[in-house]
Amino acid sequence: MKVLDRRKMILVNGVLLVLLALSVVGCALLGPIRLDLSQAFQNIFAPNPDAEIFFRARLPRVLLGVAIGGGMAACGVVLQALLGNPLACPQMLGVSGGASLGGILGLIFLPNWLLPIAGGLLGEISWVPLAAFLGALLSMMLVYRFSLFHGRLHPYHLLLSGVIFNSFIAAIIMFLNSIVDFYQAQGLLFWLMGSLSTRAYLTVAFIWAYVIFGFLWLWAKGLSLNLITLGEEAAMQLGVETGALQRQVFVASSLMIGAMVSVSGMIGFIGLMVPHAMRLIIGSDHRLLLPASFLAGGIFLCWADTLARTLLAPAELPVGIITAFFGGPFFLFLLYREGRRKLTL
């Protein structure tokens, strides 16, 4: 493995950072409604449709998209390394299922009179994100407990218990879906499809706090992650405390995923696709791959959400459709390329 080149580090991240900044501005300006920016900035505090569209309907949404796209991609990178599996993605940890179930239970069962308290806590009118986050934390503890063997977090057990936990949760969700009334069932399905729609800056700040905290934690482990991709035993011989690393990576990414899913629902494919794409472009040194994937994931989701808002205007598509539509073929292409490269070796 080559020594990390400081110039490459600055160049790649610099370019991506500029692209991300341009994307944030571009996506906040684009949408089904044409925006008069001079109007938007003229009197921000008076009731003004242009300002409301820019500062309320779009900007929080774009910022949330960057955090979630980046967070998903970063989690994808570390999980693929940790589990030694190119198919690993944030949806696999079981945390997402727990978050969905928590959110749905909140949607169905939490009484109305509790709403003002949630408003105070999250700046949201709904208990759903909070219930989802609690579900994520609980499922994280459960999956962790079931993957622990002789005091060690085993990647195979982690992968299997995560996948099985998720399908178990999916069964419970489908069961709930068939016992609630028709309109609740509709709302539930829409929630499950995932959306970045938000106007609460407090929620966006909450997600950013989790994502940045988790990201920095993971980034600090970049070198150890490089070594663990060589295999657990090799990493151990090179002085990596694999047990501690696995635990920390699991907890950090679970916290990020839990927070993200609780607000946006399941938005797939970013965590799978962006890391692989970045590996192809800049190589697999995690000290660079992690921040670059974060920035690229942010850019990707930002644009995917803008497409979701505009493609069928006035109707808004679930953003998961866009990410999967572009992610699916791309992933098949990667598999094809990978296969051919191995054949020609």
Add this chain to the structure above:
Amino acid sequence: MKHSQRILAVYIFLASVGISGAFVAFAQAASGTQPQRIISLAPSVTETVFALGFGNRLVGVTTYCDFPAEAQKLPKIGGFMNPSLEVIVAKRPDLVIGVSSATDPVKAREMERLGLKVTLISLASVSDILSSIKSIARLLGNPAAGENLVRNITRQFEKVKKRVAPAPRRSTLLAVGLRPLVAVGGKNFVDELITLAGGENIAGNAAQPWLNLPDEYVVARAPQVIIQAGLGSDRGESAKHWADLKSIPAVKEQRVYIYPSDKILRPGPRIGEGLEEIARLVHPECFAEAKSGPNKGSGCEGSRP
């Protein structure tokens, strides 16, 4: 003579047998066109059958059929989207009524193959709903009841139309969910009801009957009335949800309503009442009791001070 008498007797006997036979056949045919054991695959169908006075012939309804109250006591055959085939067959119905957009066509075909009579009605528009009431009445052997019910609904429509006629149209958003925002689009009977109630659906030009709207679209179209009609899909308070978008006239003028009622959203015989409920929210001033005499200043002319 004896011979001819005998022939006459035989002739009379045969004729009487023939006539009575025809009578029996006729009676059988008559009762055959009147199904006695009906299964309804949709809440709106259940309501229609009850409204036509044939509720006692229902032998199975869906778990969502909650109106009228008697419907809740009837045996359930499963959900609206996923009725149980074997429960339906076990009820030995002589008529199964479903809805063409909701009932699983594969299941409908399966039922027909098992020898059941299945009718699917369309409920996509107000005229569909009215004609489906008539066709259900015809199927149940009482077309007059259908005509009557439709006449009553049309009368309710006319009453509301007359009430709101002097008022200017108010742009309206009718949402069934808030997170995400799911609204009534075009090609949906609720869209027609909004128009009849003197409103103008801000998403009425959409191709989809129900659609997920981005917030910015609502801000740009600036609805004067916002009605949240969803039944618990999101129990957040509607007024609070919109409070930060003060440029929307409905928010500014406090015309954001929560109205969780089946009457608005169920394409059944209560759409006349549903229309009035919508009209009362879109144009409350048209329904305020006149202070002196019926023709004096109900304030219905809208923007007049």
